[in-house]
Amino acid sequence: MTRRVAVVGVGYTKFGEHWERSLRDLSTEAGALALADSKLDGKDIQALYVGNMSAGRFIGQGHLGALAAEYAGLLPIPATRFEAACASSAVAFKNACIAIQSGKYDVIMAAGAEKMTDLMGTDAIATLMGAGDQEWEASVGLTFAGLYALIARRHMAVYGTTREQMAMVSVNNHKNGVLNERAQFRYEITVEQVLKSAMISDPLTLLDCSPITDGAAAVILVSEEIARKLDNPIWVLSTSQATDTLALHNRASLTGLNATRVAARKTYQETGLSSRDIDVAEVHDCFSINEIIALEDLGFCEKGQGGKFVEDGKISRDSEIPVNTTGGLKSVGHPVGATGIRQLADLTNQLRGRCGPMQVTGANTGLALNIGGSGATAVVSMLANGDAKPKR
Amino acid sequence: MVHKSSVPLYWRLQKSRYTLTGTKCHTCNTVYFPPKEFCPACRRKGDIREFRFSGRGKIISYTVIRVPPEGFEKYTPYTVAIIELDEGTRLSGQVVGNPESIDIGRKVSPVFRKFHEDGPAGLIQYGIKFELVAEETPLK
Numbered sequence A: 001m002t003r004r005v006a007v008v009g010v011g012y013t014k015f016g017e018h019w020e021r022s023l024r025d026l027s028t029e030a031g032a033l034a035l036a037d038s039k040l041d042g043k044d045i046q047a048l049y050v051g052n053m054s055a056g057r058f059i060g061q062g063h064l065g066a067l068a069a070e071y072a073g074l075l076p077i078p079a080t081r082f083e084a085a086c087a088s089s090a091v092a093f094k095n096a097c098i099a100i101q102s103g104k105y106d107v108i109m110a111a112g113a114e115k116m117t118d119l120m121g122t123d124a125i126a127t128l129m130g131a132g133d134q135e136w137e138a139s140v141g142l143t144f145a146g147l148y149a150l151i152a153r154r155h156m157a158v159y160g161t162t163r164e165q166m167a168m169v170s171v172n173n174h175k176n177g178v179l180n181e182r183a184q185f186r187y188e189i190t191v192e193q194v195l196k197s198a199m200i201s202d203p204l205t206l207l208d209c210s211p212i213t214d215g216a217a218a219v220i221l222v223s224e225e226i227a228r229k230l231d232n233p234i235w236v237l238s239t240s241q242a243t244d245t246l247a248l249h250n251r252a253s254l255t256g257l258n259a260t261r262v263a264a265r266k267t268y269q270e271t272g273l274s275s276r277d278i279d280v281a282e283v284h285d286c287f288s289i290n291e292i293i294a295l296e297d298l299g300f301c302e303k304g305q306g307g308k309f310v311e312d313g314k315i316s317r318d319s320e321i322p323v324n325t326t327g328g329l330k331s332v333g334h335p336v337g338a339t340g341i342r343q344l345a346d347l348t349n350q351l352r353g354r355c356g357p358m359q360v361t362g363a364n365t366g367l368a369l370n371i372g373g374s375g376a377t378a379v380v381s382m383l384a385n386g387d388a389k390p391k392r
Numbered sequence B: 001m002v003h004k005s006s007v008p009l010y011w012r013l014q015k016s017r018y019t020l021t022g023t024k025c026h027t028c029n030t031v032y033f034p035p036k037e038f039c040p041a042c043r044r045k046g047d048i049r050e051f052r053f054s055g056r057g058k059i060i061s062y063t064v065i066r067v068p069p070e071g072f073e074k075y076t077p078y079t080v081a082i083i084e085l086d087e088g089t090r091l092s093g094q095v096v097g098n099p100e101s102i103d104i105g106r107k108v109s110p111v112f113r114k115f116h117e118d119g120p121a122g123l124i125q126y127g128i129k130f131e132l133v134a135e136e137t138p139l140k
Ligand SMILES: [Zn+2]
Pocket: B025, B026, B027, B028, B029, B030, B039, B040, B041, B042, B043, B046, B047
């Protein structure tokens, strides 16, 4: 990266069912939290980038940039909405970094927001399927759980991954989320409970699936000159994005996500670091199988060994690679357009040492993976407190 | 399906959906379903023409949908599979019959069936589903 970029403020709303609050209330709260955390003033912000997947269908609202800017008191700065399904806000984050690197802006608020609970059950499921191929996947009755079930079944057949191993992903993330005051679900679950919960799309049960959630998250990104004047900036070492076919069936392999692999490779090349140098990771667990596949595609373990890696306890808070230390999408909740920034907000707090009981001791370098759809978009970001050096 | 009674949409897709008509690039011999009007591999050098698929293929993966999207409530549960067609491309399709006998590697052939009623107006959608080819031992 040419001109360095740092995260200097983060915040997100309580995630959950906010029946009494609208999208504008949630995005305004997240922005105010991030701004207060940064010690900057609203008038310092030069542009607003908002990630959102489907407000047009969830609540009939378009033109999210203007809405969020007005309610946050940020008029008349340019405000733009980014959409890449569940990866919308990581894409907003990436583009904010590029805009600062380019020299065009010095201070940008990158946010994400989604209001999902205004729609009822099957309608919300159909709306989420907008992240897949409407004409050739949704048309035959596929759902998002269905797409990841197709991936899970294939991974089980090819590598012997078990339903118990997938369940352990949800168990780990719920265990972590108990400590997170902003998480939607703050209780522990057992492998048996996951296996016995309602079957959604074989082999995935209800507790293999992240929930329908309302929420918003925001971060303040600044140029190096400004970061130097503020407390404890967290540097963006790299943020890489890659794309794959929209429809799952058009991919040669179902057992990995090529967009993740390409984005991760680019990130490791740009930083000169590898998966071994990462102290803490936020990994997109929209469905339990996806975290297993991501651990493989990011290089934390060999292809096909993700299930065993989880079973061996290697993702818990005190293990070699603590994953989703604040609860992941499963426990924190998954307001689709907000998740990417929520992951980066939690990762920033880990690297600042501000995670309280959730803190990973000595975390210096962190990675976040945000995925859109069934893997058509992947964004890998690496952040560090100070300089990150290869460990070996 | 998010669309409600979108007649032009169904009209446009009818030929492909009813007869499994895709395209083939005669420059690189790649087949496309759904049809592509432009060969991404050959670009301007592509020679794209209509191509009719047999509908025969094998199951790559499958799932039984128990919590459906809007419009499919009446037909739940139902099985959806990724099918590799004999001619060499893949698609997502419903597989009729007992889910217990479906497995990865099983061969399938096409059948013409009702899909769902779309929206309050109840526009009825038809298309190709798949059934297992009888007496086939599973090939992984
Ligand atoms: Zn061609």
